Amino acid sequence: MNLEEVVELIRGALGDLAKEITVRKGYVEVVVNPGDVVTAATKLKELGFDHVKSVTAVDYPKESRIRVTYHVSSYLRDDLARVIVGLSVDLSRENPVMDSLVGVWRSSEFQEREVYEFFGVVFKGHPDLRPLLLIPELAEKRVLRKDFIVREESIYEGVPHRYQ
């Protein structure tokens, strides 16, 4: 199945739900409204997109939004196996809340926890929303957002003055 056919297939399945369908390098990006994400995900799953490969968030502080993308593909339908679809929603940066897709794709469970700890995105209806990799104190700082700056340390930083 080539990319144009995939775009047509998705457009047919999602109809007006898809605000924007773009062919990117290596995947097809579909943007939907945050309120429609569960419906859109269910329709994609019915098409045969049965697992989530990656849940990504990207922070755009200038536009005050966070884009969450689910890269999904298919194990059980051969013609969709080589296709990756990125189901995306834009959330406000101040209050990023969206419906969890664990009910649709169980494979997103751990990765939604990751997006929660690194970006502070709250997934409503997630069965077990708590930090996965980070300790809670660090997760509070939302370290993958752009305003968390990684500072270069000098090699003597933290060493008592008398040793320097």
Add this chain to the structure above:
Amino acid sequence: MKESHTGTSSGVLEGRRVEGMVVRRIERELYEVFIGPQHPGSGHMRIIVRLDGDIIVEADPDIGYVHRTMEKLSEVREWLKPIPLLERMTIIDACNVTLPYVNALEKLMDKKPPPRASYLRVLLCEINRVASHLYGFGIFGVFLGHSTMYMWAFGDREVFVELAEILTGARLTHTYHIPGGVRRDMPQDFPQMARRAVRYMRRRLEEYRKIFLENPVIVKRLEGVGVISRNLAADLGIVGPNVRASGIRYDVRLVEPYEVYDELEFEVPVFEEGDALARTWVRVEEIKQSLNIIEQAVDWLERHKGEVIPKEDYERLPKLHKEVYEKTGRVKLLPAHATMKVPAGKAVARGEMGRGEIIYYVESDGGTTPYRVRVVTPSARNAIVFKYVVPGHRLMDLPAIYGSIDYFPPEADR
């Protein structure tokens, strides 16, 4: 909650004896056992299991002990610098783990490596795959108390680690790919060494079968343990040999061939059983296929000469760099490479590591550093097995399942 323990198999229930009936009250008290985070064999992680007797009723993988902020650090380093950083996730599979990142860069930059560079990449990828599987076998041997397997696998892995060293100059962290090519051409006597290693490993696999895979003790511990059905495998989104042991024919080299995998002949072994034994067999069969690919790649490389970097990059090299490249096959990068800019855009690239599919999402805003790098490694996707497959098994089955999915914490935590 402690329940009174009046009823036993003697048939006495709350003081009342029931004739002819065997009654056993269910023990309600669960024991919580913290396994880890001390190194259980392949890296630091903790599994919190709740036990009823020795039956696991709940398992919570508590990972993240070796999280090293790969994604954040990639955003603050110039485009080339994440390559040696990201390969630290899995130093035993360093070629496969960074190749999709380089491929994503090449997609953004519209660069294509020359065929010789692609063959060299594939050659190193397959050497790494064999080494990665052998490492997995060694760790599996530790988990099952089979020290011979541990010694043999780690000893034989050294053959392939040395091959990689001869090819790249480094035993583990090769940093072999650069956007558009590879860092070094193959030494002239490499094909003979590779063929010798292949012959050796084929013979050794026969011995592995006798001492490990068909060993009655090992078979008893693995057969029917940790069964993952076809639909469950798809639902959990697990990857690599684990998904292929559950009857799903999915290998990135097959479904979306990258580099020159579409020119090579190999099979993708698939098993239907879905248990720990099937997962082990998939890996053995994959080693055989990798050995075939190594042979094909060195044959091709012997017959075809060519450059290992694109022509436009070669022409830009100063005279001294050109001389070094002609004489030794080594590519010395210019400072301009470190500060290069990548056109704005979003790219997804993926590859098949020894442990399964790895996927990168790379976004550029046109600057000298990536805007966002997202990496999902195979072990990160396989961690969910602990939560949904382990419950219902006995505690002694946990190491068998852990080893059979070849889970590697440093790779999962990133």
